[in-house]
Amino acid sequence: MFNKSNGMRGWLNFAMLIAFIAVMLGVGNLAIKQSVDAVIVASAERKATNWSHYLSTAMPDLPVLIKTGEATAEQQAVIEKAVQVADVFRFKLFDASAQMVLISDELGKPLEAGAQTDHNGHARMVLDTGHAKIDVQDGSQKENRPDLYVEAYVPVTSESGDRLGVVEVYLDQTPVANLFRSKFVSLVTALGFVVLFSFGVPFLAYFFKMRQQVRTDAKVRLLSSRDQLTGLPNRSTFFQNVEDARRAGRLDLRKAAIIFIDLDNFKAINDTFGHKAGDAFLRHVGNAISSHLANGDLAARFGGDEFILISANRTMADLKRLIESLRKAVNMPVRADGIALTGHLSLGVHFDTLDDLSLKDRMHKADIALYQAKLTGRNTWVLFTPDLEEKIARRRYVEECIIAGFPQERFEVHYQPLIKHSSSEVVGFEALLRLRDAKGDFIAPTEFIPVAEDAGEINKIGKWVLKEAIRTAATWPEPLFVSVNLSAKQFDDGKLVEDVRTLLESAGLPANRLELEVTENTLIEQEEQVTGQLRAFSKMGVSLAMDDFGTGYSSLGYLWKYAFDKIKVDRSFITSLTDIDGKSLHVLDTIIELGHRLDMTVTVEGIETADQVHALDHLSCDHFQGFYYGVPMPAHDLAPFVAENLAQVKVRGDRPVTGAEKRVSR
Known part of the structure; x- marks a missing residue:
């Protein structure tokens, strides 16, 4: 219940x-x-x-x-x-x-x-x-x-x-x-x-x-x-890997080489074949680097076309073999969408077992070596040496001066007279570019012009020199002419002829009072771009001069191919003119005779002494140029110089010109 x-x-x-x-x-x-x-x-x-x-x-x-x-x-x-x-x-x-x-x-x-x-x-x-x-x-x-x-x-x-x-x-x-x-x-x-x-x-x-x-x-x-394209570690992971390896005792920087790697002209691959082809080539380089890593080595893609490799525990002989093998692997063609792509590397290497430097300092020195490798023509490698640091620092300083040239009015055009041999009469001037540094001192053109070309500034500078020279020459009495040097880079964009035509018309200077100088190297480096433009200048009436004649190996062939009006004999012939054996004098005489047979005017450059003038007296050279006759001078000094020269010529009248009288001005 x-x-x-x-x-x-x-x-x-x-x-x-x-x-x-x-x-x-x-x-x-x-x-x-x-x-x-x-x-x-x-x-x-x-x-x-x-x-x-x-x-x-x-x-x-x-x-x-x-x-x-x-x-x-x-x-x-x-x-x-x-x-x-x-x-x-x-x-x-x-x-x-x-x-x-x-x-x-x-x-x-x-x-x-x-x-x-x-x-x-x-x-x-x-x-x-x-x-x-x-x-x-x-x-x-x-x-x-x-x-x-x-x-x-x-x-x-x-x-x-x-x-x-x-x-x-x-x-x-x-x-x-x-x-x-x-x-x-x-x-x-x-x-x-x-x-x-x-x-x-x-x-x-x-x-x-x-x-x-x-x-x-x-x-x-x-x-x-990871870098998603190459599979290599990226920049931040690279530094972490280095730190981990050092803490674990797997990496001693004093026994390691730091190698900076840069792809030569990678932009050209992208521009010509497209980014897909560029990516394929980057993967090719990444695979080549990965396949060359030994135990203890570290590598990374730093971005763009830049890579880094730390090669540990190698001798210098081992390091050289590694670099050459890596370059050879990258130089092998790689196919992308049926296109065979080829490229080269520039490498900068720091390998110093004595200095106890930080990773940052070692990388900085490897970067300096890479910079030098690019300057020396690419497709090579350079080992850092202490003198490189000073050399690169100087080059970068010169580049800074070039960049500041226009804003701070450091560029100047000076003019050196060209003298008629038979009468010592000034017939024209060569326009010479000058650049002052931050202290106001001149930097040698042989130093700053190559830097300006590499920095991509030469076209802007060259056009300014043409403008200044043509404007200044338009104020001179006829028939004085002005001669202007051209860089090979100025022919690249194909606008040089029209630029010159516009400048001549704007200044009112007849084309026959302008002379353009090109070197044999310009013709070798840029023959396709140069050929048509030189012919256009000739058709326009502009005089063409081959500068530094006799220093190359194919100058003779260019003389009739491009219908030059003038030969400017390189100063190297003049420096050895008074040699006992007289060979330089015979060669110079032959060049002058050749020029005249081709209906060309011949100018001898680099005349600095009375002995050189005396040695040239019996030759039939047309024009002389050098410090003996006049140093390059600013435009405001030209009028007194020309006036004095004309007065001297008038005083002499038809008298034969003696060697002493040939010297016009210092």
Whole structure:
């Protein structure tokens, strides 16, 4: 018979059971919630930290973006890609003062005054401590938000570890939370599997989720540490690898060579065959470098067409073999879309086992050696020596003077007279470019003109010299002419003829009073570009002179091919003119005779002494030029010089000119 007491006891037991189950479920729910929150926080911190590192390495000019908040087209492309990595759907960027500068999904929109100021405190805390700040958010009632997401504030650092700012990363953690919460529903419907669902399933879910997370993190780390095109480490990873190797005792910089590698004329491959071909060649170079790495060696792509290699524990003989083998491998053609691509390397090497230099100093010296390799013609390698540093520093100083030449009015045109042999009458002037340094002293043209050519400034300078020379010559009495030297680079763009025509018309100078000088090297280097333009000058009536005649190996062939009007004999013949055997004099006599047979005027350059004048007296040379007759002078000194010369000629009248009278002015 049912006993009320038993009934009460039963209900009590049932209640206790329910209470026990409720407690178990409550404890389990609390444990699961805590576990879920812990997993979410831990997962979010890892993802956000790795993602921040990925952004730092993938984003070009990140410090500028943090400072201005204005993304370039290239940076916007990186942002669009970044919000698709590691469950990130949005991020905000704060500068070093904890002020927000950019919102990823509001690019191009101005930030509202005071917007998101409540977040600035979190950003400031992260900047001060360097530790991430993680907040789990319920987005179920918010527009454009996942049901559960995390706002993670993590520092953004430079390659050297300096904190540039803070990024607030929005991470979608709904899948992780749903995974655990779905298991709790199963616990309610099947009380007998409480333990299983409370411990087993969450554990397995956690285990598999962590495996997936490990793979995701590994992928993010790989993306942020490797150059995606070549597979080599990127710049930041390279420095970390060096530091790790040094701490582990695997790398001793005193026994290692630092090799900077640069692709010669890589831009030409891109411009001619397209970026796809350029990428194929970069992969080819990356594979060549990777295949030459020995145990303990480190390499990286530094960006663009620049690579670096640290070769450890090699002798100089080993190093030379490595470099030549690497150059040979890169020189092998590589095919891309049916096109055979070929290219070469310039390498700068620092290898000094005596100096205890830092990595930065060794890299600087290797960079100097690379610079020298490029200057010496490329497709070569140069080992750093102490004298290189001074030489490169001087060259860079000269380049700075060239850049400052026009703004600071350091360029000048001086004029050296050309004298008629038979009468000592001045017939024209050669325009000579001069450049002053910061102290006002002249830099030798033989030093600054090659630098100007390499720096891409020679066209601008050359056009200015033409303009000044033509304008000045237009003020001279007829028939005085002006002679101007041309660089091979001035023929590159094909505009030289029209530029000269325009300058002549503007100044009102007849074309026959302009003489243009070109050297044999100009014809050799730029024959295709030069040929048509020289013929156009001849047709225009401009006189053409071959400068430095006799120093090359094919000058004779060029004389009739280009219809030169004048030969300017190189000064090297004059310096040896008074030799006892007289060979130079015989050669010079032959050159003059040859020029006259080809109906050319012959000018002898570099005359500096009376003995040289006396030695030339019996030769039928047309014009003389040199310090003996007049030093290069500024334009304002020309009028007195010409007046004095004309007066001397008038006094002599038709008398034969003696050797002493040939000297016009010093």
